[in-house]
Amino acid sequence: MTTGSADSPATLYGPVSLLLGVLALITAVFAGFLGIAIPFLFGSLAVTFALLGLARGLNRGQCAIGLTTGALSVLYPVFLVGALGI
Template sequence: MTTGATDSPASLYGSASLAFGVLGLITAVLVSYVGIAFPVLFGALGVTFGALGLAKRLHRVRCTVGLATGALALLYFVFLLATFGG
């Protein structure tokens, strides 16, 4: 009988969501230096991994924080478009 690792790749959804959400929020603040693509990409990935992690019920706190910060990065982008868009 072999004893393998019990972890699965799905257990990384929480960490990935948290990392992408925080990166999205940081790049949203620095949007004039990094451009608009990075906050949108990182925010969307944070929201996606957060939703997948919550669906799998793994690391709920990390997934929730990643989902919230990713959503804030995306909402900041929408706010910029509504404010300065023609």
């Protein structure tokens, strides 16, 4: 049960983090073609919005998925660069 209003802009933290996380994960797969800046930016924003949404307690499932996909998309290019030594 939430304590905040259902009309608050904070209710969009979950869907936005989920969308940014999925977009970041898709662009992380194509990091060789697109570069690592786009997945890193989208992933960082997804993690930020997910943490804000989890702190507010709204749309916790969507925030958790956004946090996971955002973190994976940030870490994947970093490990890729580290592994290949580029």
